[in-house]
Structures are given as C-alpha cells and as structure tokens.
Amino acid sequence: MTERRLLVIGSQCDALGKLTFLDEATRELYAVMTDPDRGSCVPALEDKGLLINPTLTTAKEAIRQAYDRAARDEATLFMAYIGHGEHLGNDFYLLPRDSSPNQLTSDTAIHLTQLIKEQHLISSGRVDGLCVLLDACYSGTAAVSAAEQWVRDLQATLRFEVMTATSADRPAADGCFTRNMAKMLREGLADVPDGELRCWQLRERLERACPGQDPPQHPAYNQDATLWLAKNTRRSPLPWAQTALAPEIHRLTLTFQVTLNLAAVVSQSRNVPCLAVVAEAGMGKSALAAALAWPEKAPEMDLTGFVQAIVLLNEAQSPQEIARILSQQLERSVAGFHAAQLAYKRDTPFADQQRLGALEKQVIEPLRLMAPQKEVRIVVDALDRLAASSGEAVMEALNSLIAVPGVRLILTARPTTRLPEGAVVHTLALATKNELRCYLQERAIRPDRFEEILITAKGNWLVARVLADLLSDDPDTPLTSGQLALADAFEELMARCQATTNPDTQTVLVLLAAAGAGPVLPLPLLCAASENMGRSLTTARLRDELVRLRGLVSRSGAGTESEQVGLFHQALVDHVIARASAEGIKGKRALVEAIALLVPATTTAVDLSDPLQRYAFEKEANHLRAVGDNASALKALKSRLAASPRDNLRRWRSWQEGQVALQIGPDHPDTLTTRSNIASWTGKCGNPQEALKLFSELLPDQQRALGPDHPDTLITLSDIAGWTGDCGLRKEALNLFSELLADQQRVLGPDHPDTLSTRGNIATFTGECGDATKALKLFSELLPDLNRVVGADAQDTLTTRNNIALWTGDCGNPQEALKLSLELLADRERVLGHDHPNTLSTRGNIASWTGDCGNPQEALKLSLELLADQQRVLGHDHPDTLITRNNIAAWTGECGNAPDALRLLLELLPDRERVLGHDHPETFKTRNNIAYWTRECGNAVEALKLFSVLLLDQQRVLGPDHSETVNTRKWIKMLSPS
Numbered sequence: 001m002t003e004r005r006l007l008v009i010g011s012q013c014d015a016l017g018k019l020t021f022l023d024e025a026t027r028e029l030y031a032v033m034t035d036p037d038r039g040s041c042v043p044a045l046e047d048k049g050l051l052i053n054p055t056l057t058t059a060k061e062a063i064r065q066a067y068d069r070a071a072r073d074e075a076t077l078f079m080a081y082i083g084h085g086e087h088l089g090n091d092f093y094l095l096p097r098d099s100s101p102n103q104l105t106s107d108t109a110i111h112l113t114q115l116i117k118e119q120h121l122i123s124s125g126r127v128d129g130l131c132v133l134l135d136a137c138y139s140g141t142a143a144v145s146a147a148e149q150w151v152r153d154l155q156a157t158l159r160f161e162v163m164t165a166t167s168a169d170r171p172a173a174d175g176c177f178t179r180n181m182a183k184m185l186r187e188g189l190a191d192v193p194d195g196e197l198r199c200w201q202l203r204e205r206l207e208r209a210c211p212g213q214d215p216p217q218h219p220a221y222n223q224d225a226t227l228w229l230a231k232n233t234r235r236s237p238l239p240w241a242q243t244a245l246a247p248e249i250h251r252l253t254l255t256f257q258v259t260l261n262l263a264a265v266v267s268q269s270r271n272v273p274c275l276a277v278v279a280e281a282g283m284g285k286s287a288l289a290a291a292l293a294w295p296e297k298a299p300e301m302d303l304t305g306f307v308q309a310i311v312l313l314n315e316a317q318s319p320q321e322i323a324r325i326l327s328q329q330l331e332r333s334v335a336g337f338h339a340a341q342l343a344y345k346r347d348t349p350f351a352d353q354q355r356l357g358a359l360e361k362q363v364i365e366p367l368r369l370m371a372p373q374k375e376v377r378i379v380v381d382a383l384d385r386l387a388a389s390s391g392e393a394v395m396e397a398l399n400s401l402i403a404v405p406g407v408r409l410i411l412t413a414r415p416t417t418r419l420p421e422g423a424v425v426h427t428l429a430l431a432t433k434n435e436l437r438c439y440l441q442e443r444a445i446r447p448d449r450f451e452e453i454l455i456t457a458k459g460n461w462l463v464a465r466v467l468a469d470l471l472s473d474d475p476d477t478p479l480t481s482g483q484l485a486l487a488d489a490f491e492e493l494m495a496r497c498q499a500t501t502n503p504d505t506q507t508v509l510v511l512l513a514a515a516g517a518g519p520v521l522p523l524p525l526l527c528a529a530s531e532n533m534g535r536s537l538t539t540a541r542l543r544d545e546l547v548r549l550r551g552l553v554s555r556s557g558a559g560t561e562s563e564q565v566g567l568f569h570q571a572l573v574d575h576v577i578a579r580a581s582a583e584g585i586k587g588k589r590a591l592v593e594a595i596a597l598l599v600p601a602t603t604t605a606v607d608l609s610d611p612l613q614r615y616a617f618e619k620e621a622n623h624l625r626a627v628g629d630n631a632s633a634l635k636a637l638k639s640r641l642a643a644s645p646r647d648n649l650r651r652w653r654s655w656q657e658g659q660v661a662l663q664i665g666p667d668h669p670d671t672l673t674t675r676s677n678i679a680s681w682t683g684k685c686g687n688p689q690e691a692l693k694l695f696s697e698l699l700p701d702q703q704r705a706l707g708p709d710h711p712d713t714l715i716t717l718s719d720i721a722g723w724t725g726d727c728g729l730r731k732e733a734l735n736l737f738s739e740l741l742a743d744q745q746r747v748l749g750p751d752h753p754d755t756l757s758t759r760g761n762i763a764t765f766t767g768e769c770g771d772a773t774k775a776l777k778l779f780s781e782l783l784p785d786l787n788r789v790v791g792a793d794a795q796d797t798l799t800t801r802n803n804i805a806l807w808t809g810d811c812g813n814p815q816e817a818l819k820l821s822l823e824l825l826a827d828r829e830r831v832l833g834h835d836h837p838n839t840l841s842t843r844g845n846i847a848s849w850t851g852d853c854g855n856p857q858e859a860l861k862l863s864l865e866l867l868a869d870q871q872r873v874l875g876h877d878h879p880d881t882l883i884t885r886n887n888i889a890a891w892t893g894e895c896g897n898a899p900d901a902l903r904l905l906l907e908l909l910p911d912r913e914r915v916l917g918h919d920h921p922e923t924f925k926t927r928n929n930i931a932y933w934t935r936e937c938g939n940a941v942e943a944l945k946l947f948s949v950l951l952l953d954q955q956r957v958l959g960p961d962h963s964e965t966v967n968t969r970k971w972i973k974m975l976s977p978s
Contacts, residue, residue: 006080007078013098032230035230044079080135084137117150125540126538128540129227130160157544176212181206243329252291253290258301262298273409277410278426285428309326314518318647320642330376352917360397364401367406378407379409380398380409389655430459456485462486466486466489490575499549508526509549510587511590512526516573529590533590554566606640656674659674675701679691699713717743725761756786756790760799779800798824802824815849840873844887851887889908893933906930928968
C-alpha cells in the first residue's frame with residue numbers, strides 16, 4: 001500500500017477556556033486512523049504522530065518535519081488539528097498552548113496555510129496528496145484560505161483536501177466534529193458501498209450529527225481517490241460493495257438516468273435465461289449494467305435483490321479472476337452458495353476437478369449442485385472487451401451457466417460480438433431527447449446549450465457525456481457537429497488536460513491507451529513504463545497526472561498496493577491510438593520492458609491473483625506480437641506459466657486463433673510450435689487420449705514442413721511415446737521410445753539432453769513392463785552420462801538417482817535402496833530445499849525402505865513427520881500426501897495395531913476416491929489394504945467379499961494380467977472355502 005503518514009495535534013490555548021473533550025477526542029481519532037484495519041496510517045514523525053498540548057514551537061516544528069518526511073518519501077500525508085482557532089480577516093490561526101490569541105501573527109500562532117505553502121516550496125520531494133482535518137472555531141476560514149492560496153501560489157502542484165468543523169465565521173461545538181468522525185471511521189457506514197470512506201461521504205453525515213454548529217466545509221483541489229480516510233468496516237448489503245468493482249460502478253452510474261431501456265431490460269430478463277443487451281459504443285450499455293446491480297439508482301423500479309452478481313470485463317482479466325469476482329459476490333447474495341462450493345470440492349474427484357476451469361469449479365458446478373430455489377441473476381458487462389485469451393473459456397462457461405436451472409444472465413456487447421447459444425438479443429434504443437435533457441439538467445449544463453448537444457449526440461450517451469464534460473468547464477465552448485463531434489471533443493478534453501502539450505501527461509495517456517480500456521494497468525507497471533518512455537514519473541507524479549486526466553481515466557483500488565488504472569472507454573483508446581500509432585507502439589514496447597523488470601518470468605507458477613503477474617500473463621505476449629517480436633512472444637508464452645494447466649491451454653488456443661486471424665500459414669514454424677503446446681497442455685489437463693491424437697496429427701505436418709530429423713519432429717515423437725504410456729499402453733510406449741532413441745543418437749548425438757531423457761523413459765517403461773532388473777541396469781548406465789553431460793546437481797541426474805534407489809528396492813534389496821535414498825536426500829535438500837516436492841518424495845521413500853528393512857516403528861515415526869510437512873507444503877489433497885496417509889496406516893498395522901490401521905484406511909478411502917477417482921490404481925491399493933486389514937482383524941468373510949468386489953474393478957480397469965489383479969486373485973483363492 002502507498003504509505004500513509006499521520007500527524008494529529010490536540011491543543012488548547014492557556015489564555016482561552018478549557019476544552020474538556022480535547023484529550024479523549026484527539027486520542028480516539030489518532031487510534032482509528034492508525035488502526036491497520038481502518039485508517040492504515042503510520043506516524044508522520046520518526047517516533048510519534050500524536051501531540052497533546054504542545055507548545056507553539058513544538059507544534060510548528062512537528063508540522064514542518066511531518067510534511068518534509070512525507071515529501072521525501074512521496075507518502076500521502078494526513079494532518080488533523082483539534083483545539084482552539086481564531087481568524088483575523090481572511091487569515092486563520094491555530095492556537096497551541098502558549099499562543100497569544102489577542103496578537104495574531106505567524107510568530108504568536110500557527111498560520112497553517114502559509115506554513116504548508118512554505119514547506120511545500122522548500123521540500124526536497126512531493127507529497128502524494130495532503131488531507132487536512134480541522135476541528136476548531138472559525139476553521140472554515142482556513143479552508144477558504146488554503147483553497148485560494150495553495151492553488152494560486154503553488155501553481156497546482158499540490159493535490160489536497162481540507163475538511164473543517166464549521167464555516168468561516170462560526171465557532172465549533174464540544175468536539176462534535178472529531179468525535180463523530182472517529183465513530184464513523186471506526187464503525188463504518190453501511191449505506192456507502194465503497195471499500196473506503198472519504199471526506200465527501202462524511203460531510204453531510206457530520207452536518208446531521210452536529211446540528212449545533214454550521215456545516216463542515218470541504219474545499220479541495222485535484223481531489224484524489226487516494227485521500228481516503230479509512231477502510232469501510234460496515235458492509236453494504238449490495239453484493240459488489242467494498243470490492244474492486246465499487247469505484248467503477250460509481251463512475252458508470254454518476255448522474256445515471258432511469259430510461260425506458262432499463263425498464264425493458266428488467267422486464268425481458270424475467271422471462272428468458274440469457275438476455276444479450278446489444279448496442280454500438282457509447283449507447284450506455286455499461287451504465288445500464290451497473291444500475292441493474294445498484295437498486296438505489298432506480299428506486300421507483302424496486303430492483304432490490306434483482307442482481308446477485310456483476311462482472312465488468314476488461315482485456316486483462318483471466319477466467320480465474322472472473323470466477324473470483326463472481327464467487328465473492330455470490331457468497332454474500334445467495335444463501336447456501338458457499339456451502340455448495342465446499343460440498344463440490346469435497347465430493348468431486350480431483351481428476352474431474354482438474355478437467356474443469358475456474359469458472360466451472362467455483363461458480364457453475366456449485367450453483368448446479370445447490371439447485372437454487374430463487375432466481376440467481378448475473379450481469380456480465382462488455383463481452384466484447386473480453387481478453388482474447390479468455391474468450392473461449394468464458395464462452396463455454398456462459399453456455400454452461402444458461403443450462404443451470406434458476407440462473408439468468410444479462411450480457412452487454414457490441415453487435416458483432418459472438419454470443420452464447422440461445423441468447424435473446426435486446427437492441428438498445430437511442431436515448432430520447434427527454435432522457436438526455438434530464439441528464440444535462442443534472443449536470444448543470446446551461447439550458448441554451450441543450451438543443452445543440454441533442455442534435456450532436458443523436459441519442460448517444462457517450463457523446464452527450466463528453467460534450468457535457470466540455471461545457472461543465474467552459475459553458476461557452478463551441479461544439480463540433482457531425483461525424484467528428486466525438487473525436488473533436490476528445491481532442492478538446494485532452495488539450496484541457498495538457499495531454500497534447502505536457503510531455504508527462506502525453507506519456508501517461510499513450511501508455512494507458514497501449515494497456516487497453518478500463519482499470520487494467522497496475523500502477524507500478526505504469527510507473528516503470530514511463531521511465532522506459534524517458535519521463536521517469538514517480539508514483540506521486542503519476543497520481544498528479546491521473547488527476548489531471550480526470551474524466552478520461554478510471555481507477556480501481558486507489559491508494560492501495562493493487563491500484564489499477566486505464567482510459568475510461570474503448571472509444572477513447574481507439575482515438576488515442578489512431579492519432580499517435582507510432583507512439584502507441586513505443587508504449588507497448590515500454591510496457592513489455594516494464595514487465596521484464598518488475599515481473600521477470602521464473603520457474604514458479606504465475607499467481608493470477610496478483611495484478612502485476614496477471615497483467616504480465618495475459619498481456620505480455622500480445623504486446624510483443626504488436627511490436628513485431630513474435631519470437632519473444634512465443635518465449636513468453638512458454639516461460640510464463642500459470643499453476644492451472646487449463647489457463648495455459650486457453651492462452652495457447654487464443655494464440656492459435658490470433659495466428660489464424662493474421663493468416664500465418666499452417667506450415668509456419670510458429671504455427672507448428674503452437675499446435676505442439678496445445679497438445680501438451682491438453683494432456684496436462686487430464687486428457688491424455690486427446691493429447692495423443694493431437695500430437696499424432698501434428699507429426700506428419702512437421703515431417704513434411706520441417707523434415708523427419710528436425711529437432712521439433714523428434715520432440716513430437718517423444719511426446720507421442722510419452723502420452724501413449726500415459727494412456728496405459730506401456731509396452732507400445734517402450735517400443736516407440738526405443739525406436740526414437742536410434743534417431744536421436746544419429747541426429748542429436750548420444751549426449752544431447754533429449755537423447756538422455758529418452759534413455760530414462762526407456763528404463764522407466766522397462767520396469768513398468770515387469771523387468772525391474774533391466775530397468776535398474778539401464779538407469780545405472782545412464783547415471784554417469786548424466787553426471788558428465790548435465791552435472792551431478794541437475795534435476796535429471798537427481799531423478800535418475802531416485803529411480804536407481806526405487807528399482808534397487810524392487811529388485812529385493814531394501815537396505816541398499818535405503819542407503820541410496822539417504823545419500824540422495826542430502827543432495828536434494830542442498831539443491832532443491834527442504835520443502836521441494838522431490839525432497840519430500842525422497843523422505844517418503846526413506847520411510848518406506850526403513851519399514852521394509854524391518855523397523856516399522858521408525859517407518860511410522862518418519863511417515864508421521866513427513867505428513868505434517870506435506871500437508872503444509874502440498875496440501876491435504878495432494879496425491880503424495882494421500883500416499884503417506886496410506887503408508888501410515890500400513891505401518892500402524894505392522895506395529896501390531898490392526899484395528900487402527902483399518903480405521904485409518906477407511907478414513908483415507910473417500911479422500912482418495914474424491915481426489916483421484918474410483919478407478920485410480922492408488923484407490924485400488926487402499927481398497928486392497930482395507931480388505932487385508934479386515935482379515936487381520938479377524939473377519940475373513942468380509943475380507944473375501946471386499947477382495948471379490950475389488951477384483952471386478954481391477955480386471956475392468958487394469959486388465960486380467962496386471963500384477964495387482966493377479967495378487968487379488970491369490971487372496972481370493974486363499975480365503976475361499978475349500
């Protein structure tokens with residue numbers, strides 16, 4: 001979060017009456033403003049931020065130091081003064097303990113306006129906004145003075161807000177202002193849907209709370225959303241309240257007019273599962289969508305509870321982020337939804353969950369499971385703005401949502417947008433002249449300009465809004481009519497913001513256009529990209545520019561770590577790009593360089609909940625393509641990976657769609673590379689059969705376009721062999737790898753990493769086909785070559801050592817297997833770390849070999865220690881965690897406690913069925929162990945029954961000749977009556 005510094009001074013003048021409320025009110029305001037869950041401020045000074053009854057000299061020095069420290073750190077500064085105040089003409093003075101109220105000068109009292117002005121001019125930096133709260137008699141004079149002098153004398157270089165307890169020439173009463181402000185900040189306001197509370201939201205409430213004094217004053221210059229006072233701790237009943245959507249819904253519905261369009265959409269939505277509200281740009285689709293979710297905007301229509309969730313799409317959103325936004329709201333608005341989410345996760349096999357995307361797992365399946373009794377209406381705005389990489393996944397999800405009983409969708413989109421199957425189209429009518437007149441009246445536009453705007457707007461809300469923006473600043477502005485009206489209006493607005501003359505403002509505008517419409521660009525990326533454009537704007541300077549561009553930008557999470565910004569409408573993005581296409585390319589290149597600096601690709605998975613990482617994942621490759629660097633774009637797609645295979649698959653599919661649109665030929669190497677990655681991620685999504693099919697279709701095209709000996713062709717042959725094995729055809733996989741090895745040795749050489757990898761696969765499948773001795777021999781021959789070529793600490797080398805230990809044990813030598821595993825553990829801990837999954841796996845092997853060497857007690861102890869670490873690092877449902885639980889049950893039984901072993905296995909079985917599926921080999925192993933320990937507990941009849949049922953499933957899934965199937969038949973024969 002941007003640092004927020006606080007100085008609170010409570011002081012009464014000895015020459016004036018005692019303020020009995022002072023100490024308590026001052027401390028309460030300081031406490032709530034420094035509460036991490038509310039004001040989130042830190043002390044403005046090194047050791048303190050609260051002063052009670054300081055001397056004049058101490059108070060002045062504290063104000064100077066606080067301002068200078070905030071300026072140097074580019075922090076947001078909050079100052080509050082509670083106590084005595086006096087005015088002399090238009091000058092206002094604060095009166096600390098030893099002030100002289102009868103001789104008001106800058107030497108005998110604090111002239112706050114002048115003191116701040118002087119400190120601002122001599123500071124070595126710039127504060128990231130200033131908020132001053134004054135609870136003193138006659139403090140309204142300070143507000144007026146500050147507004148006039150700071151704007152004039154500081155040449156608009158200070159963003160500030162001042163809120164005072166009373167007007168210019170009236171006293172304050174009994175600390176009412178401070179006490180009620182502190183109470184509101186501590187308790188929150190349920191009728192404010194924002195996540196933060198600001199001065200303008202408190203002003204009217206403070207006026208009502210303090211009827212004995214004149215209303216608070218609140219002048220501001222370049223009022224900035226960063227200057228919020230505290231987080232709103234009391235939630236509004238609106239589902240989207242206090243989410244990142246709140247600022248944008250506020251912006252969209254500002255001066256919203258209830259229209260015939262709104263009534264028609266509401267009526268039609270009650271009768272169809274999916275209503276698509278379609279219109280060209282600027283027709284008010286997004287404002288209508290936002291108003292549907294905010295009943296206060298149309299009180300006469302009684303829309304309370306009409307919408308349960310809303311999402312405002314933009315180009316940087318992933319399906320995972322959309323699912324999070326909808327889930328967050330549905331948990332609040334739909335009774336039983338969260339319980340349905342938990343039930344779905346608990347009862348659905350892990351393998352089945354892996355095949356689904358975030359929207360299906362977090363939204364669709366829970367809704368389907370709960371079969372809601374009341375309608376659940378979801379609004380999805382700007383379907384045309386959806387990121388290309390997310391398009392197919394979201395469209396599939398929308399089609400599935402329509403099929404869920406009780407769910408209704410309202411979508412907004414442009415006419416050319418692809419819509420879900422069965423969507424009923426509602427085309428928005430043009431705004432009527434009467435609706436536009438009402439809007440212009442609320443905007444306080446001069447009535448003699450109405451007709452001119454109506455003729456120019458031609459029923460388009462965006463044109464009317466932009467023209468109203470122009471006339472709000474200058475009622476006499478001449479307007480251009482005809483087709484160029486909007487473009488000319490944009491040009492005039494940009495000129496007024498100095499975006500056409502100020503290099504800093506121009507740079508920010510270009511970067512925002514390069515990023516896309518809506519609050520999509522994380523502020524740190526904008527900051528870094530500005531430096532790449534040669535401007536080097538700090539966060540505070542950037543916020544100055546964003547406020548300068550007020551009306552043209554939208555912001556989310558202002559003043560927080562997750563602040564994101566963007567241009568307010570796609571029409572403005574298109575206009576900026578069209579007028580400066582060369583600058584737009586520079587902007588995209590600057591964003592790419594900023595991504596590389598702030599979010600370098602790593603071997604760890606991208607965290608899509610982090611705005612910086614999400615923007616890089618969704619946009620980096622597209623920006624690289626836009627600047628003509630396809631090679632780097634493909635590299636980014638390969639190296640910047642999400643944790644979910646489905647997110648990676650959808651991104652590659654979107655890339656393929658882009659290649660088709662750009663008419664890159666089917667034999668182009670980039671096309672073939674894309675197909676290969678799609679096939680690979682398809683398999684990793686849990687569909688090995690489809691992956692095998694895609695690779696098999698790719699192979700002849702690569703052989704024709706690249707040649708049979710091209711490295712990419714050989715990689716595809718390796719993928720075909722690997723997915724063949726994953727489809728259960730181990731002998732065929734072994735044959736394919738064996739055939740491939742000869743070609744790799746001939747083309748790549750015996751020491752190429754791919755050749756060595758194939759030798760490892762041959763050894764693995766040799767063992768899985770039943771020849772453990774040969775597998776051990778092959779791995780043992782491979783190890784010295786890996787040591788020589790890739791090094792002793794390489795992952796492949798360590799994996800091969802692990803396999804040697806495993807096959808050594810399977811060949812009947814658990815003592816040697818244990819020795820090898822212990823030696824491997826030390827190296828894996830050194831190279832990978834204690835918590836790496838491979839390190840944990842080695843610990844599991846050590847526990848198993850320890851037990852097999854005749855020490856079940858130690859095996860049980862090691863397994864229990866391992867389980868705690870696996871649950872912490874991998875999670876309770878990770879397959880390796882479940883294996884350890886299975887081993888704990890086995891060693892518990894081997895230690896002589898058969899009943900506990902059986903109990904642990906019975907507890908494990910439903911988790912294995914849920915996570916792995918009913919037909920997974922590991923699930924079969926648990927069922928086998930349950931049958932075995934049932935017999936050991938003295939119930940041979942039940943054990944025979946369990947083995948017999950297991951045999952049928954093993955024969956169906958594994959085949960009659962599988963070793964596990966054969967073993968089960970032996971048990972059945974042993975337990976059957978003679």
